[in-house]
Amino acid sequence: MAHVSVGKIIEAVDYNTLATTYNKLFSDNYSTVEYPATFTGSTLNNASTSNAILTLHENDYSTSPGTGPFTLSPAPTSGDFIIVQIGTQVQILGHTIDYTAGTITFSSALPANTRIVVYNRTLHRFGWGQAAAINNHAVGDIIEAVDINQLINRTNIMMEHIASSTRFNIVPVGTLIYASGLNNLELNLDNEMFANNLHLICNTASIVSGLSFTRTANWTTKLEGIFQYGFSSYNEARYFFNSGGEIRFNMSNTGSNANDGYVNWASVFNRLGTVRMNHDNTLQSGTGGISNGKGFYHLTEDWQTIFTSAGPRQGSGYGYGYGYGYGYGNSYNAVFAQFYARYTSDHNVQIKVVLDDASYHTTVAGTTSFNSSHLHPDNLTQNGVNYSVTGPSISVIEDFASGNDS
Secondary structure, X not given: OOOOOOOOEOOHHHHHHHHHHHHHHHOOOOOOOOOOOOEEOOEEOOHHHHOEEEEEOHHHOOOOOEOOOEEOOOOOOOOOOEEEEEOOEEEOOOEEEEOOOOEXXXXXXXXXXXXXXXXXXXXXXXXXXXXXXXXXXXXXXXXXXXXXXXXXXXXXHHHHHOOOOOXXXXXXXXXXXXXXXXXXXXXXXXXXXXXXXXXXXXXXXXXXXXEEEEXXXXXXXXXXXXXXXXXOOHHHHHHHHHOOOEXXXXXXXXXXXXXXXXXXXXXXXXXXXXXXXXXOOEEXXXXXXEEOOOOHHHOOOOOEEEEEOOOOEEOOEEXXXXXXXXXXXXXXXXXXXXXXXXXXXXXXXXXXXEEEOOOOOOOEOOEEEEEEEEEEEOOEEEOOEEEOOOOOEEEEEEOOOOOOOO
């Protein structure tokens, strides 16, 4: 960002420009963005608000359109947050973007009769949804301490939010506001918030426990369960994830070590730990699992695999779910938990777990539980300026006693 000339008393235009940048982070300059692209026939309705930069509608081609290159418009820049959706699935690998030419090329031919949408969701990831700083001073207005202090209070909240030690002192009433003060705030935003997308993290947060459901009956083949993490709007979800909120879930069980099924799944769950979805990825606190590299902004209205656990540990052997079993046979390798996610049209994130025991053919005795929670950024206050976001409302869509469970 451009800085104000040293020694200059700041003017309305200087202040308004910086306040607008603050609002980009702390408030929301992009509240009209939409998710996802919508069509009337094959005509895109919301290119500017969905930030779709390439669409190929399924009704417009009956054979494969090939590999490209396809033109992206407006052209993205390196570092932008690009989402490539083929049909109902988001593709993480398998394409290359030429930022100089503004094109995308796929490593294999695109399927026929399939909707392709490429999004630039960079702007979607800005905004915590808090009260905006005044940024409309008229030319000739004197910028006073009360004006700069509203930026300082927002700065100190943001620094506490990301656990930075940087703090700025409130300016006394009557103090002239020079360029150096404004430039220091601007440099702080550049270095502590924009750099490395630090505005998307939170180090001042609390874990909030949610609902759980438990199967107590024995099972032998498969369990499926679904939690819903509900938001009232896309923006409410954006503010939660943009400020470092995470939806979380884990598995647990009880039983007897004399039951092989219990022992196997206890090992899977212990190695899994807690799974957490943030704005752009799904990770685990445990070890050995495989992430598909998808977070909230990669979700579509159809189920996508987001994480697969490792298999059980048997003595000195390990089963990682993909064929690494030492001395215990391939049946152990097929015992794993797989997690799927989707984002519904009414602004809910749904998480489905599938526990597949079909290949091992054993009775699993004891209890098996699916547990929900979320990481909620803490409320913060500085001299009347407040930060708080609304977390998800968690509900059960399908428990372990449905027709999918046996």
